[in-house]
Amino acid sequence: MTKRIDRYLFGLIIVPLFGTLVVAAMLLVLDRMLRLFDFVINEGGPVSVVWRMLGNLLPEYLSLGIPIGVMLGILLAFRRLAMSSELDTLLAVGVSYKRLLRVPFVFATVFAVVNFGIVGWLQPVTRYAYENLRFELRSGALGASIKVGEFANLGGGLTLRVEESRNQGADLRGLFVRAAGKDGQIVAATAARGTFLATDDPEYILLRLRDGTLVHSPKPGATPRVLAFAQHDLPIRLPEMATFRKRGEGNLEATLPELLHTMVTATDATEQRSASASFNRRIVQCVIMFLLPFLALPMAVPPKRSTSALGVFLSIIALVTFHKFTEYGERMGTLGRIDPVLAQWVPFALFLGMALWLFRVLERPGGQPIGALDRWFGKITGFLSGLAGKLVRRQNWADDVLSAG
Numbered sequence: 496m497t498k499r500i501d502r503y504l505f506g507l508i509i510v511p512l513f514g515t516l517v518v519a520a521m522l523l524v525l526d527r528m529l530r531l532f533d534f535v536i537n538e539g540g541p542v543s544v545v546w547r548m549l550g551n552l553l554p555e556y557l558s559l560g561i562p563i564g565v566m567l568g569i570l571l572a573f574r575r576l577a578m579s580s581e582l583d584t585l586l587a588v589g590v591s592y593k594r595l596l597r598v599p600f601v602f603a604t605v606f607a608v609v610n611f612g613i614v615g616w617l618q619p620v621t622r623y624a625y626e627n628l629r630f631e632l633r634s635g636a637l638g639a640s641i642k643v644g645e646f647a648n649l650g651g652g653l654t655l656r657v658e659e660s661r662n663q664g665a666d667l668r669g670l671f672v673r674a675a676g677k678d679g680q681i682v683a684a685t686a687a688r689g690t691f692l693a694t695d696d697p698e699y700i701l702l703r704l705r706d707g708t709l710v711h712s713p714k715p716g717a718t719p720r721v722l723a724f725a726q727h728d729l730p731i732r733l734p735e736m737a738t739f740r741k742r743g744e745g746n747l748e749a750t751l752p753e754l755l756h757t758m759v760t761a762t763d764a765t766e767q768r769s770a771s772a773s774f775n776r777r778i779v780q781c782v783i784m785f786l787l788p789f790l791a792l793p794m795a796v797p798p799k800r801s802t803s804a805l806g807v808f809l810s811i812i813a814l815v816t817f818h819k820f821t822e823y824g825e826r827m828g829t830l831g832r833i834d835p836v837l838a839q840w841v842p843f844a845l846f847l848g849m850a851l852w853l854f855r856v857l858e859r860p861g862g863q864p865i866g867a868l869d870r871w872f873g874k875i876t877g878f879l880s881g882l883a884g885k886l887v888r889r890q891n892w893a894d895d896v897l898s899a900g
Contacts, residue, residue: 500590504598507575512568512602519560524549535632544628551625554618558780559818561610563811566787569599570810573795578802592792592858599788607784614777615751623742652676653731655702657689665690670704672729684709684727694730702729746773746829765831772828772835776821779839783817786850790814793853793864806865817846 531545573595576582585595646656658669667689674682686707694701704727712719742748746769749757754777757770790813794806824838853864 497590497594500585500595501598504572504595505601507572508568508598508602510568511571512564515567515571516560516564519563520553520556523556523560524553527552534629544632548625548628551621551628554613554621558610558614558618559815561606561613562780562783562787562814562818565602565606565784566791566810566814567807569602569788569791570795570807573792574797574804574806577796582796592854596788596792599791600785603784603788607781610784611781614780619748619750619753620742623748626748667691670707672702672704674729679714681712682709683712684729686727699730699732702731703727704729746770749773751777768831768835769829772825772838775828775836775839776825779821779843783843783846786847787814789850789854790846793850793857796857796864798863798865809865813846813849817842 528545528549531548532542535542535545535548573582576585586592643657643660646654648654652675654673656671657667660667668687670684670686670689672682672684672686676682684704684707686704688705690703692701692703704724706725707727708721708723709727710719710721746754749770751774754770754774758767758774761767761770790810794810797803797806820842821839824833824842825835827833828835828838856864
């Protein structure tokens with residue numbers, strides 16, 4: 496019978512867990528997506544790079560999305576049991592709350608290991624890849640496109656302006672090119688069409704102009720020569736691209752073993768303190784998974800004869816608040832204002848005490864962990880509803896008086 500209960504709980508938890516995980520990750524990504532589109536477009540890069548940048552940011556968002564998904568998956572499953580009175584039936588046949596936590600702890604353990612791999616190894620690597628993409632966009636290494644209607648300086652005294660771009664930049668229309676040499680020679684050309692072509696020399700590309708006019712000034716003050724051409728090839732030297740820095744010049748890009756090595760071997764107190772703050776926060780992000788079942792179950796069981804979803808709201812607030820506290824503690828620990836270890840483990844101890852206390856209250860006969868909060872919430876919503884009703888009635892009365900007058 497207990498195996499059937501475990502399978503039943505597994506099915507109830509897994510659907511809202513993965514659904515919430517996907518929704519949480521998408522919500523966290525959406526805000527950054529708009530800013531990335533704006534950044535890539537302003538830098539003149541291909542729009543497809545946005546998806547690569549978002550993919551590299553996804554592990555960072557999953558470090559918060561996974562705890563939210565696990566907690567809400569457990570919470571919504573047990574809330575469904577409580578609302579359908581199945582939870583009372585299980586308790587009546589001798590299945591305790593502790594026994595019901597077996598399946599939630601399986602999920603918590605699995606995702607704690609997953610989160611450990613993400614924050615310990617995957618997130619630092621993808622964070623470095625994200626910064627590398629930003630660098631390549633700014634330097635033009637991704638083949639940033641020339642903005643239509645603007646003068647672009649290609650280096651070496653070469654200026655280019657394009658009126659229209661078709662076929663993703665393969666067919667350029669309305670070109671103006673001006674090349675100034677070191678000896679004072681100036682060559683300017685206009686062309687109806689043009690395209691960039693690759694050459695055997697990787698340091699050069701070829702700009703092929705068609706149906707245009709070329710003006711050559713051999714030196715300042717000399718009479719320029721003008722000629723019309725059907726096709727003219729203009730070699731362009733590619734600018735030298737600076738290489739991106741090596742990974743690990745920040746704690747966000749250091750794996751857990753690298754942070755531990757820095758903590759042990761660093762002679763600089765600031766560097767050691769910064770590594771300790773980041774290391775302890777990542778460990779806390781993984782260990783917190785084992786507290787979520789103790790928090791989710793009390794928050795899932797509403798008071799008797801109540802269908803309030805206050806517990807869902809409060810559990811999200813508690814988890815996000817804890818996440819922000821550890822984030823703030825990491826910054827303060829890096830600056831040396833707080834001990835890096837205490838900055839992470841004191842909030843963890845408080846969260847642990849709150850979760851265990853709520854679970855202990857739930858285990859007591861007739862225990863209602865959020866009963867008092869639910870009653871206060873009901874009074875506040877009732878007061879606000881009554882106040883809104885009075886305002887609506889007063890507005891209707893004023894409208895009736897005005898219409899009668």
